[in-house]
Amino acid sequence: MTTLTAPRLRLTRFRDLTLVPVIVLLLIVGAILDPFFLTAGNLTNVLQQQAAISLVVLAEALILISGKFDLSLEATVGMAPAIAVMLVVPASAGGFGLGLPAALVIPLCLLIGAAIGAFNGFLILRFQLSAFVVTLAMMIVIGGLQLGPTEGKTLFKLPESILYLGSTTWLGLPAAIWIAAILFAGGIFALAYTRVGRSLYAIGGNADAARAAGIRVDRVLWGVFILGGVLAALAGILETGRLGAIGSGQGDGWIFMVFAAAVIGGVSMDGGKGTILGALTGVLVIGLVQNLLTLKGVSGFWQPVVYGLIILIALIISRVAGGKAQD
Amino acid sequence: MNIHVEARSITKRFGPTTALNGAGLSIAEGETHALVGRNGAGKSTLVSILTGLQRPDEGEVLFSGTPAPALADRDAWRRRVACVYQKSTIIPNLTVTENLFLHRQTTGRIINWRALRAKARELLDTYEVDVDGERLAGELSVEQRQLVEIARALSFGARFIILDEPTARLDGPAIERLFVRMRALKAQGVTMMYISHHLEEVYEICQSVTVFRDARHIMTRPVADLPHQELVDAMTGEATAAYQARSRTPGSGVVLAASGLSLAGRYEGVDLEVRSGEVIGLAGSASSGKIGLAETLVGLRRPDAGTVTVNGTQPKPGDVPAFLAAGLGFVPEDRHHEGFVPLLSVGENATIPIAGKLGRFGVISPARRRARAVQMIKDLDIKTEGPEQPVGDLSGGNAQKVVFARALVDEPAALVVMNPTAGVDVKAKQALLGAVEDAAERGAGAVVVSDELDDLRICDRVLVMFHGRIVKDVPRGWTDHELVAVMEGIEE
Numbered sequence: 001m002t003t004l005t006a007p008r009l010r011l012t013r014f015r016d017l018t019l020v021p022v023i024v025l026l027l028i029v030g031a032i033l034d035p036f037f038l039t040a041g042n043l044t045n046v047l048q049q050q051a052a053i054s055l056v057v058l059a060e061a062l063i064l065i066s067g068k069f070d071l072s073l074e075a076t077v078g079m080a081p082a083i084a085v086m087l088v089v090p091a092s093a094g095g096f097g098l099g100l101p102a103a104l105v106i107p108l109c110l111l112i113g114a115a116i117g118a119f120n121g122f123l124i125l126r127f128q129l130s131a132f133v134v135t136l137a138m139m140i141v142i143g144g145l146q147l148g149p150t151e152g153k154t155l156f157k158l159p160e161s162i163l164y165l166g167s168t169t170w171l172g173l174p175a176a177i178w179i180a181a182i183l184f185a186g187g188i189f190a191l192a193y194t195r196v197g198r199s200l201y202a203i204g205g206n207a208d209a210a211r212a213a214g215i216r217v218d219r220v221l222w223g224v225f226i227l228g229g230v231l232a233a234l235a236g237i238l239e240t241g242r243l244g245a246i247g248s249g250q251g252d253g254w255i256f257m258v259f260a261a262a263v264i265g266g267v268s269m270d271g272g273k274g275t276i277l278g279a280l281t282g283v284l285v286i287g288l289v290q291n292l293l294t295l296k297g298v299s300g301f302w303q304p305v306v307y308g309l310i311i312l313i314a315l316i317i318s319r320v321a322g323g324k325a326q327d
Numbered sequence: 328m329n330i331h332v333e334a335r336s337i338t339k340r341f342g343p344t345t346a347l348n349g350a351g352l353s354i355a356e357g358e359t360h361a362l363v364g365r366n367g368a369g370k371s372t373l374v375s376i377l378t379g380l381q382r383p384d385e386g387e388v389l390f391s392g393t394p395a396p397a398l399a400d401r402d403a404w405r406r407r408v409a410c411v412y413q414k415s416t417i418i419p420n421l422t423v424t425e426n427l428f429l430h431r432q433t434t435g436r437i438i439n440w441r442a443l444r445a446k447a448r449e450l451l452d453t454y455e456v457d458v459d460g461e462r463l464a465g466e467l468s469v470e471q472r473q474l475v476e477i478a479r480a481l482s483f484g485a486r487f488i489i490l491d492e493p494t495a496r497l498d499g500p501a502i503e504r505l506f507v508r509m510r511a512l513k514a515q516g517v518t519m520m521y522i523s524h525h526l527e528e529v530y531e532i533c534q535s536v537t538v539f540r541d542a543r544h545i546m547t548r549p550v551a552d553l554p555h556q557e558l559v560d561a562m563t564g565e566a567t568a569a570y571q572a573r574s575r576t577p578g579s580g581v582v583l584a585a586s587g588l589s590l591a592g593r594y595e596g597v598d599l600e601v602r603s604g605e606v607i608g609l610a611g612s613a614s615s616g617k618i619g620l621a622e623t624l625v626g627l628r629r630p631d632a633g634t635v636t637v638n639g640t641q642p643k644p645g646d647v648p649a650f651l652a653a654g655l656g657f658v659p660e661d662r663h664h665e666g667f668v669p670l671l672s673v674g675e676n677a678t679i680p681i682a683g684k685l686g687r688f689g690v691i692s693p694a695r696r697r698a699r700a701v702q703m704i705k706d707l708d709i710k711t712e713g714p715e716q717p718v719g720d721l722s723g724g725n726a727q728k729v730v731f732a733r734a735l736v737d738e739p740a741a742l743v744v745m746n747p748t749a750g751v752d753v754k755a756k757q758a759l760l761g762a763v764e765d766a767a768e769r770g771a772g773a774v775v776v777s778d779e780l781d782d783l784r785i786c787d788r789v790l791v792m793f794h795g796r797i798v799k800d801v802p803r804g805w806t807d808h809e810l811v812a813v814m815e816g817i818e819e
Contacts, residue, residue, distance in 0.1 A: 205418035213429040
């Protein structure tokens with residue numbers, strides 16, 4: 001790297017890392033407030049708790065950068081593993097009793113996620129419908145597709161294979177953390193160093209210009225929706241393993257946290273702006289705040305107030321820093 | 328001389344409208360060829376056909392004598408023709424480097440940013456574009472962005488470049504720098520097609536010119552021996568027989584005045600006075616700033632400097648309700664956008680400004696509104712089933728009459744109408760112009776902002792704007808040539 005371009009490069013890097021001082025501050029404040037906060041055990045705990053939701057943040061960040069929107073991801077988190085489990089377990093355990101091999105549960109779950117993403121993409125791209133309304137309706141439909149077959153009951157008797165990823169430990173850390181870390185690293189790399197990754201920014205920034213440059217806009221967007229569905233299904237698998245059961249409310253309300261994390265991490269709701277690294281710092285900030293509030297015994301009923309305020313403050317900061325009116 | 332680019336009898340229809348009707352042109356190798364015509368002549372359609380974005384319904388495009396590649400083969404098109412479109416194709420959130428190599432950052436799998444930056448540097452140096460490749464494209468000035476687009480367009484190896492109104496958003500010195508660059512490209516043997524509304528630019532930079540009018544090819548001539556008059560003639564065609572403008576004597580009271588009005592990038596140092604019973608016109612090309620000025624006069628825009636006086640009071644700048652309260656009525660530039668609420672009825676749309684006067688305590692009396700609406704429908708001869716019909720169901724001309732009704736319902740002292748007859752038929756056009764003259768006879772002062780010479784004929788005088796300034800005050804009795812020449816900046 002030449003000395004001439006180095007300072008500017010460092011600046012662009014910094015743009016993704018505006019939340020790093022906030023994370024440092026949270027760590028310091030947390031250490032002062034509670035001696036237990038800054039222990040390896042607690043921090044591992046924070047990461048593990050955020051692993052599943054962070055995958056949904058990754059998915060949403062990809063979709064937002066491409067200039068689209070997906071609210072249905074949170075419903076997929078519950079529905080994909082629930083239906084996949086019901087396909088393989090016997091009727092006595094609450095399944096459909098189809099007798100499919102239990103080893104298929106994870107591929108089936110990911111396939112359901114992919115199918116949901118593909119259907120969203122189909123409606124949004126082929127029929128040119130609003131991504132917001134399509135995925136809002138799909139969120140309701142998918143939630144219903146879980147409630148209908150399960151009749152709102154929690155699934156307890158799960159195959160070993162779906163529990164493994166969310167509960168096991170690799171090299172001293174929960175596997176879920178490794179999986180999230182690898183996927184985020186992959187996302188950061190792909191969006192910075194591959195043509196397809198860069199095309200997401202081009203599409204989100206100016207779809208007509210992207211099309212004129214020869215990017216197959218619809219195909220790329222469709223791929224992003226499918227990938228988003230798969231990531232949400234994978235998040236569902238990790239969450240299932242962590243909790244050991246699939247409740248009818250798995251994933252409920254996540255989407256708000258997901259948007260909050262992406263937006264405070266610098267991903268623009270208008271598309272074309274933001275990075276996966278930024279989204280990751282957003283997840284970490286929310287995770288640390290959540291942990292701190294719980295450690296200090298703040299009532300879970302009051303915590304939403306704090307999250308909401310964090311989102312508002314982050315929006316105001318980005319408005320002031322960006323200088324442009326937000327829609 | 329070899330023909331570099333040829334479009335042969337191209338026809339292109341969009342639904343019921345014919346954008347190009349057997350029109351064509353051919354451009355010799357190495358020449359800079361102008362394409363001129365008034366709005367709607369078919370220039371933009373030809374550009375999208377010559378750049379392979381649209382397929383002609385009939386006719387063919389040839390590059391150096393060989394037929395154009397298939398529409399899907401974008402790369403082949405870009406090797407033959409480069410285009411700097413009117414609308415920017417820069418992605419603002421990406422760096423200049425990445426914009427230059429959009430979707431061709433690498434031939435392999437992984438992008439080598441360092442190598443890409445070096446390539447961008449080299450490309451920018453080749454075309455002498457003094458821009459840092461690491462800056463975000465959105466931070467560049469219009470001129471810099473355009474230079475980046477030119478460099479990108481040429482980097483595909485095309486020897487033919489289309490510049491679609493490149494000077495529309497540039498100021499004087501930037502236009503000069505662009506011309507220096509174009510001459511350098513010409514010296515390297517690059518063929519160019521140049522589109523502009525400013526005819527003096529055509530005389531300065533082009534060797535030959537093609538005129539389109541009403542979707543047809545009118546003529547192609549070398550610029551050198553073409554009198555201005557003849558070029559303007561070809562563009563305007565025969566003036567269609569028209570509306571008989573009435574004569575009147577303006578009063579003495581000033582009802583609308585602007586002094587020292589400036590808005591960065593739009594207009595500067597504008598002074599004007601409209602007297603009671605007077606109709607004045609505001610003319611100029613798209614980049615003249617006339618719409619920006621008109622929008623300031625009605626309170627839609629806030630000027631950087633200067634004041635607007637309506638009927639003796641100075642409403643708060645940028646506050647439309649204050650302007651309306653001061654006695655102003657206006658017809659906005661785009662009726663679909665700002666003119667009416669399509670789902671609401673004719674009566675409701677027409678009476679929005681006087682809703683407060685139709686009842687007490689914020690309650691609107693339906694009977695009084697209806698009576699008022701019926702009156703307006705009669706006055707303006709609006710063809711509607713009745714005041715209850717949604718405006719969205721009406722034809723363009725009748726919808727515009729509703730917009731006029733809204734502007735006139737409070738009997739304004741000052742009336743500003745922008746593009747009053749855009750997209751309406753001849754009869755409606757005459758009714759609308761008549762409504763403006765009626766208002767003037769009642770004692771209102773009116774400003775007509777229009778691209779249509781016919782609209783300006785009802786004016787007692789026409790103020791012509793050029794690059795943001797009022798350059799001439801033309802009294803009634805002008806000829807088309809005179810006015811167009813001033814609008815295009817040929818004559819001072």
